[in-house]
Amino acid sequence: MSDRVETTPRLAQWRIDSLSPFSYRKSDPFKIGLWNWYLAVGKNKQLFVKLYPEGSSLTREKPPIASLTIKIVSLSAPNRSILIHPGISDKLLKSSDDCVWSVDTLFTGRFIIDVEFLDLKIVPPSGGEPASIWTSYQVAKHTEAVALNSLGRMLTEGIHTDITINVADSSIGAHRAILATRSPVFHSMFYHDLREKELSTINISDMSFDACRAFLNYIYGNFQAEEFMIHRIALLKAADKYDIPDLKEACHESLVEDIDTRNVLERFQVAHLHQLPKLKSSCIRYLVNFGKIYEILKDFNDFMQSADRELIAELFQEVLAAWKGL
Template sequence: MSNRAYRVETAPRLAQWRIDTLSACTYRKSDPFKIGLWNWYLAVEKNKQLYVKLYPEVSSLTRERPPIASFVIKIVSPSAPDRKTLTHPGICDMQLKNSDEFVWATDTLFTGRIIIDVEFLDLKIVPPSGGEPSSIWDSSEVKQHSETTALAPLSRMLADGIHTDITVNAAEGSIGAHRAVLATRSPVFRSMFSHDLKEKELSTVNISDMSFGACQAFLNYIYGSFRADEFLTHRLALLRAADKYDISDMKEACHESLLEDIDTKNVMERLQTAHLYRLPKLKSSCMRYLVSFGKIYEIPEDFNAFLQSADRELIAEIFQEVLAAWKGL
């Protein structure tokens, strides 16, 4: 049997194990795959029932900081009519330490090729100092990036309005800022303040296409006053602003963050965003999620609506991916 039979394909929060066939009585364990901080295994056993197990690899990390997982797990028969799918009711905040923690037993005995599909909704750990579990995905790399590249005094200048010399007008309000800081972070702002434009003359910058909250998050990022929840809430608006004002590190931070939580509810919007703002990794991940992982079959209404309005070049790329996947079967 080839190594491919045990390999689990992964995206940032998704794992799929494709099994060509299961005999009447069989046990099979996957190769390890990484999601979050841990290596994981899937195992299936077929007897009078079909059993599916998901568990982390035994290690010092698992013993000291076992994952507290929320996930949705499915068994898919891709060759059956309408892609026959059996979905577990869902797991919320289950601590997993070994192979006996999560076992799904079902009386439905699939035949032929099956796919074990696991979508991780959240992974939490208890902090070393104790207390309430926290998500490993809350702050991500973007917080570290912002904290290491920004100077703490700048955030205080913004928060306390110290010697502000320009007003930023958002859709529902205004925020005092500093033209030197904005000009340093953005060549577009620098051009505004260096030439005889209305922004220089009136000491104002109008960003009417951003809500007040999004504009506050935009300035907070520029000044280094990072808040993870604020960033996550306004990622798409921040991406638009980063592209508009040519702030490359912010654009890349948004790009990396949008890669982390692709799911069936947002994948079409993410794909459109990736195409619009030239985000190759996000586009590739969305295509892979839709085609390689078969999620395109789970959102027919969203996909049909997308086809009515999407760019023709992007639609052509999707169908090229689908055709390539069919040829590879």
């Protein structure tokens, strides 16, 4: 017996050759829209059909809001008798219990479960009214991709740049309007009669060329994962300095994810300097609760000689609290 579901972009059909009493079957996953879906059918006193999206991070973050029709087509009865569901309109589907159709007719022999998706919507990331993935969502997604690609080319190809950023070992051309839009600090530089406005230059002497390029790539939407990972600390400092909270939060979350004995002390200091509570508590937990402080005693002694006194006192309070709990 095949559990394969045949699909077109909006139609799914599951052909069932037989279904014995008191039985339950689940289809193979099939793709419609953004999601993988399942159909399930069972027979007891009634026949029931279920449709639901695969449990995944995508379904949790972007649950489908579906409009659809379901039909059961008997292949054994004369003239292909058809039973049609009244229809589902703009229903949020997250679990296997959200779309269940129970019918009193007990089909015998071969039949087809036919699902036609009239529309699938999601709530946009920015909120607001649900948007169709087949109309406004796809148009918006395409428009965003084109716009970001254009901004990226403006930076990489130096198209009509109107300000020069001098870094420690080179310079990069950029655009005042884009910098000002993303950073209130840059906006203030260009709005008031400051040196940067008069000379059309910005001096960022505390960043390397590569780190500054990664910083600008983020601002222009030309995100590069590899360079982000390499320059996270520098990007965090720049995000703080130029008041770009989304970049700061992205760096914060990323730095929490790969703490180890080689970087924990540096990140502990970074968390203190840039007021990153989640990173600080994660470092303390790694050092104290998991006992890693004993694996890096030499580095820890060097840290004690140079670190901020307030930071050392905070760490020792955690160590003492852990000892008392033993």
